[in-house]
Amino acid sequence: MRPINFGAGPSALPDSVLQEACKGLLDFKGTGIGVAEISHRSKEFTSLVAELENNIRSQLDVPPTHKIIFTQGGGTGQFSAVVLNMLARHRLLYPDLSDEQRVMDYVITGSWSKKAAEEARRVGGGASVHVAVDARKDSKPFDGIPAHKDFSFSADPALIYYCENETVDGVQFSNNPDSPASFPFHLLSEGRKGLLPLVGDHSSSFMSRKIPHLADHAVIFAGAQKNIGPAGLTILIVRQDCVVDVDAAAKLGAAPVPITMSFKAIADAGSLYNTPSTLPLYIASLVLERSKGLGGVEYFEIINGKKAGKVYAALKEGEEKGVFRSKVREGSGSWMNVVFDVLGDNAESKFLASAESQGMKALKGHRSVGGIRISLYNAITEEQTDKVVAYMKEFIAQNS
Known part of the structure; x- marks a missing residue:
């Protein structure tokens, strides 16, 4: 049996998809040519891109007001691209403003949103970065979503950026609009005219559940290597x-x-301005076709909620027994990346080594924060989740 890959990315892919992809590497859609070799201008490949777009549009209910485009560079590439495109838009809307009068709002809830804000300062020219909220308090690590009252948005920014799920820190906005850990969409509409310049970084949660207020977003972007396919798309x-x-x-x-x-250059060319990442696009199309057959994003929202609930219940049990310590406040925990410390001398190494001996790999936390990180992306099944939960409970019993 293959080990269970609980890695945060590149992450697990469904076995059935990998098996089908092996066939496509040799013969893509009956052409006799592998998908990594075939021309991206061929009718077979252009139809694949169209199918992938349709699957995303239908499963997420993307309205016709929005285009779906595919590019390269990952989420980090979009830290730069979003700034440049949205400042260009702002320049066209307000040509008489000086650079210093242009503002970009950043919601900082973890390591990735912090990096995004740093890149905005680096490539934003004379435009200023306004931190709408910073979740850190007294220089402590990121451990939760700030209260709605702590958010402060600019009157007419060029963009408003947030990261929906922080992979490193295990912090995620709640999908329950009544939760204090939800994103404060209501604050954006207060006293504001025109379309919102809202930018959602959904790199590590894309297609895992519905996106609240999707139609109100200016841009949503995601690297594929969490829930969709290999890195490179x-x-x-x-x-x-x-x-x-x-x-x-x-x-x-x-x-x-x-x-x-340039969003326009890529969109006008149907995402084929230059040679795209053909193999990641192919595997993503297989993943999304499988998702459609299972019931789409609604199916995964139910399953992912169950998976996260089981792991957090085991984590809470471990906290009560003095074996584990969560890194995130209750209510702000990520469905995709559950992070915690194992308490005691050499206990973390023991936890990791024993898990690996039982076929559970890549549980070590990000190098910047340490600890344990259990990533529960779409390809991780409920049965595989049950296995890591059983292991956590066994470890608690042996070490409490």
């Missing part, structure tokens, strides 16, 4: 008013946008 959902002529904006003083980062 990035998926964007971009509202059409944000697909702007970046060259026209540059003539007005905006920073030039590299052609491979």
Whole structure:
């Protein structure tokens, strides 16, 4: 049997998808040519891209106001691309503003949103970065979603960025609108005119559950290597008013946008401006076709909720027995990445070694924070989750 890959990314893929992908590496859609060799301009491959787009659109209920485009560079690439495209849009809307008058709002709830804000400062020219909220208090680690009253958004920013799920820190916005850990969408509409420049980084939760207020977003982006496919593919959902002529904006003083980062260049070419990541696109199409057969995002939302509930229950039991310590406040915990410490001398090494001996791999936390991280992406089944839960309970019994 294959070991269970609880890694945070590149992460597990369904066995059935991997088996089908092996066939496509030799013969893609009856062409006799492998998918990693075939022309991205061929009718077989262009139809695959269209099928993948349709699967995302139908399963997430993406409205016709938004385009779906595929590119490269991962979520980190979008830290730069989003800034450049959204500042170009802002320049076209407000050509008379100086660079210093342009503001970008960043919601900082973990390591990735912190990095996104740092990149905005680096490539944003003279535009300023306004931190709408910072979840850290007294220099402590990121451990939860701030209260709604702590958020402070600018009046007319070029963009408002948030990271829906923080892979490193195990913090995620709640999908329950009544939860104090939900994203404060209601604050964005107060006294504001026009379309929201809201940017959602959904890299580590994309297709794991519905996206609240999807139609209100200007941009949603996600790297594929968590729930969708291999690394090398990035998926964007971009509202059409944000697909702007970046060259026209540059003539007005905006920073030039590299052609491979221009939303308009990619969208106009049907995501085939240059050679795309053909194999990741193919595997993503297989994953999304499988998802459709299972019931789509609604199915995974139910299953993922159950999986997370089981792991958090075992974690709470371990806390009560003095064996584990959660890194995240209750209510702010991620469904995708459950993070905690194992208490005691050499206890963490013991936990990891024993888990690996039982076929459960990649449970070590991110190098920047340490501890344990159990990633529960779509490809991790409920049965596999039950196995790690049983192991956690066995470890608690032996060490409490």
